[in-house]
Amino acid sequence: MNSQQIYETSHMISNENLDVRTITMGISLLDCIDSDSDQACQKIYDKITSKAKDLVKVGQQIETEYGIAIANKRITVTPIALIAAASADKDYVKYAKTLDRAAKALGIDFIGGYSALVQKGYQRGDRTLIASLPEALAETDYVCASVNVGSSKSGINMDAVAQMGEVIVDGANRDVMTNAKLVVFCNAVEDNPFMAGGFHGVSEADTVINVGVSGPGVVKTALEKVKGASMDVVAETIKKTAFKVTRMGQLVGTLAAEKLGVQFGIVDLSLAPTAAAGDSVAEVLEEIGVSQVGTHGTTAALAMLNDAVKKGGIMACSHVGGLSGAFIPVSEDAGMIKAVNAGTLNIEKLEAMTAVCSVGLDMIAIPGDTPKETISAMIADEAAIGMINNKTTAVRVIPVPGKKVGDTVEFGGLLGYAPVMAVNSAPSTAMINRGGLIPAPIHSFKN
Amino acid sequence: MKAVVTVLGEDKVGIIAKVSQLLAQRNINILDVSQTIMANNFVMMMAVMVPDDLDNHQLNDEFTNLGKEIGVEITLRNAKIYDAMHNL
Numbered sequence: 001m002n003s004q005q006i007y008e009t010s011h012m013i014s015n016e017n018l019d020v021r022t023i024t025m026g027i028s029l030l031d032c033i034d035s036d037s038d039q040a041c042q043k044i045y046d047k048i049t050s051k052a053k054d055l056v057k058v059g060q061q062i063e064t065e066y067g068i069a070i071a072n073k074r075i076t077v078t079p080i081a082l083i084a085a086a087s088a089d090k091d092y093v094k095y096a097k098t099l100d101r102a103a104k105a106l107g108i109d110f111i112g113g114y115s116a117l118v119q120k121g122y123q124r125g126d127r128t129l130i131a132s133l134p135e136a137l138a139e140t141d142y143v144c145a146s147v148n149v150g151s152s153k154s155g156i157n158m159d160a161v162a163q164m165g166e167v168i169v170d171g172a173n174r175d176v177m178t179n180a181k182l183v184v185f186c187n188a189v190e191d192n193p194f195m196a197g198g199f200h201g202v203s204e205a206d207t208v209i210n211v212g213v214s215g216p217g218v219v220k221t222a223l224e225k226v227k228g229a230s231m232d233v234v235a236e237t238i239k240k241t242a243f244k245v246t247r248m249g250q251l252v253g254t255l256a257a258e259k260l261g262v263q264f265g266i267v268d269l270s271l272a273p274t275a276a277a278g279d280s281v282a283e284v285l286e287e288i289g290v291s292q293v294g295t296h297g298t299t300a301a302l303a304m305l306n307d308a309v310k311k312g313g314i315m316a317c318s319h320v321g322g323l324s325g326a327f328i329p330v331s332e333d334a335g336m337i338k339a340v341n342a343g344t345l346n347i348e349k350l351e352a353m354t355a356v357c358s359v360g361l362d363m364i365a366i367p368g369d370t371p372k373e374t375i376s377a378m379i380a381d382e383a384a385i386g387m388i389n390n391k392t393t394a395v396r397v398i399p400v401p402g403k404k405v406g407d408t409v410e411f412g413g414l415l416g417y418a419p420v421m422a423v424n425s426a427p428s429t430a431m432i433n434r435g436g437l438i439p440a441p442i443h444s445f446k447n
Numbered sequence: 448m449k450a451v452v453t454v455l456g457e458d459k460v461g462i463i464a465k466v467s468q469l470l471a472q473r474n475i476n477i478l479d480v481s482q483t484i485m486a487n488n489f490v491m492m493m494a495v496m497v498p499d500d501l502d503n504h505q506l507n508d509e510f511t512n513l514g515k516e517i518g519v520e521i522t523l524r525n526a527k528i529y530d531a532m533h534n535l
Contacts, residue, residue: 005533006492009529009532064507067525244533247532251531
C-alpha cells in the first residue's frame with residue numbers, strides 16, 4: 001500500500017473535480033430498418049431499452065463501489081437518416097420522439113444519433129432528416145443531432161453548409177436550446193462518446209461501451225507545482241497526469257462493459273471542462289503562462305496541451321478513439337466565459353485555436369439577428385480547417401433571439417451559460433449562395 | 448472486495464478507534480494501516496477486506512456520516528482504482 005499514491009488519487013477525486021465524464025453505449029439500429037415507420041420505431045424502442053436497460057444502474061454501482069463520479073450515462077445510435085430512409089415518411093420527427101421516449105424510460109442523460117452524413121451528397125433519408133431537424137430538436141428533450149458536411153477525403157458539401165445555416169436559424173426561432181443539441185461536423189468520428197455530436201457508426205460492433213474522461217482541474221493542479229519550469233517539464237507533467245486520468249477511464253470502461261456483457265470500445269482522451277470552478281481548460285492554459293486565454297501564445301499553449309494529453313493517454317488504455325483532445329466550449333468553461341467578458345477572447349481567436357485542438361466553435365452564443373449565410377460561412381471556415389488538417393472540426397453556435405453582444409444566456413446543467421459574442425458583420429451571402437461541392441484537397445505538397 | 452479506507456482531517460482523540468469500531472461492526476477485516484500527520488492534518492489509509500454481502504451504498508453512507516460526526520473526510524473505495532491509476 002503506497003500512501004502517497006492513494007492520497008494523490010483521493011485528492012484528485014475529492015478536490016480537483018476528477019470524474020469520468022460519460023459512459024456511452026453505442027447501439028446499432030441497422031437491424032431495426034423497416035419500410036413501415038411505426039414498425040421501425042417500435043423495433044428501435046425495444047432494442048435500445050433492452051440493450052441499455054442496466055446502463056444507469058451499472059454506472060451507479062461503479063460510482064458507489066469505486067467512489068468516482070460518472071457525470072453522464074448516454075447512448076449513441078446509428079445515424080437515423082440511414083435507418084429511416086427505407087420508410088416513405090415526409091419527416092422523421094417520429095423517430096426523434098422514439099429516441100426521446102427510450103432515453104426517458106432508461107433515465108439516461110442524452111441520446112445521440114439523430115444524424116446524417118452528407119459530406120459528398122444527400123440520399124433521400126438525409127434530405128428528410130435535415131429538413132426535420134428544427135422540429136425534432138424543439139419537440140424532444142434528450143435527443144442530440146449532428147450532420148457531417150465535409151471530410152478530408154471528399155471535400156465540403158456547400159449545399160449542406162448553406163442548408164445548415166437555415167436549420168440553425170429556424171431552430172433558434174423555435175427554441176434557443178435546439179442548437180445546443182446540434183453539431184455540424186467535418187470529419188465526424190464514428191465512436192464519439194461525447195455530445196451533442198455522438199453517433200454510432202455503421203462499421204462499429206452491434207453494441208459497445210465507450211468512455212469519455214475529464215480532468216482539466218487535475219492537470220491544472222499538477223502544473224501549479226512546476227511554476228517557471230521549461231515547456232519540456234510542462235509537457236512531461238501533462239503527459240503523466242493525462243496517463244493517470246485516462247487509467248480511470250480505462251478501468252471504468254472495462255468494468256462497465258464487463259457488467260453489461262458488451263464489448264468495450266474506446267476511451268476518448270479528452271479534457272472536458274465544466275462551468276464549475278477549477279474544472280476549466282482555459283485555466284490550464286493560463287497556468288501554462290498566458291495571462292488570459294485568447295491572448296497571443298494561447299494557440300501554442302493549447303497545441304502543446306492537446307498533444308501532451310494524447311501522448312500521456314495513449315499508453316494508458318487499450319483502444320483510443322472518439323474526438324480525443326482538449327475541448328474549448330465557451331459556455332461550459334468558466335475561464336473562457338471570463339475571457340470573453342473581458343474582451344480577450346473572440347470568435348476569430350477561437351477559430352485559430354480549433355486548428356490545434358478538439359473540436360471547433362463550440363457552445364458559442366451569437367446575436368439572434370445573425371444572418372443564416374453568416375452562420376453557414378462560419379461552418380464552411382471550420383470545415384475547411386478540418387478538411388485541410390485531417391482532423392475533426394465542428395460548429396455548435398447558438399443564435400439567441402432578442403439578445404445582442406454582451407448579453408448572457410443560461411443553458412443549465414453541464415451546458416453552463418454564455419456571453420453573446422460578436423460575429424463579423426460583413427456578409428458572405430454570395431459565396432454561400434453558390435452551393436455545390438468544394439473538391440477534396442490534395443494530400444501531398446503540405447504547405 | 449479489497450478496499451482502501453482513507454481518513455483526512457484535523458487530528459483529534461479517537462479517530463482510529465471510531466473508524467476501527469465501525470469496521471469491526473460490519474465484519475470488515477483490516478489488512479494494513481498507515482497513518483501520519485501532514486501539515487497538521489491527520490492522514491490515514493487502511494487496506495481492508497469488505498465481505499461480498501455488504502451493501503456498498505449503505506457502507507459509504509455510514510462512513511460519510513461517521514466522518515461528519517468526528518469532523519474528518521472518510522472514503523471507502525475498491526482498491527482497484529488506486530492500482531489502475533498508478534500501476535501498469
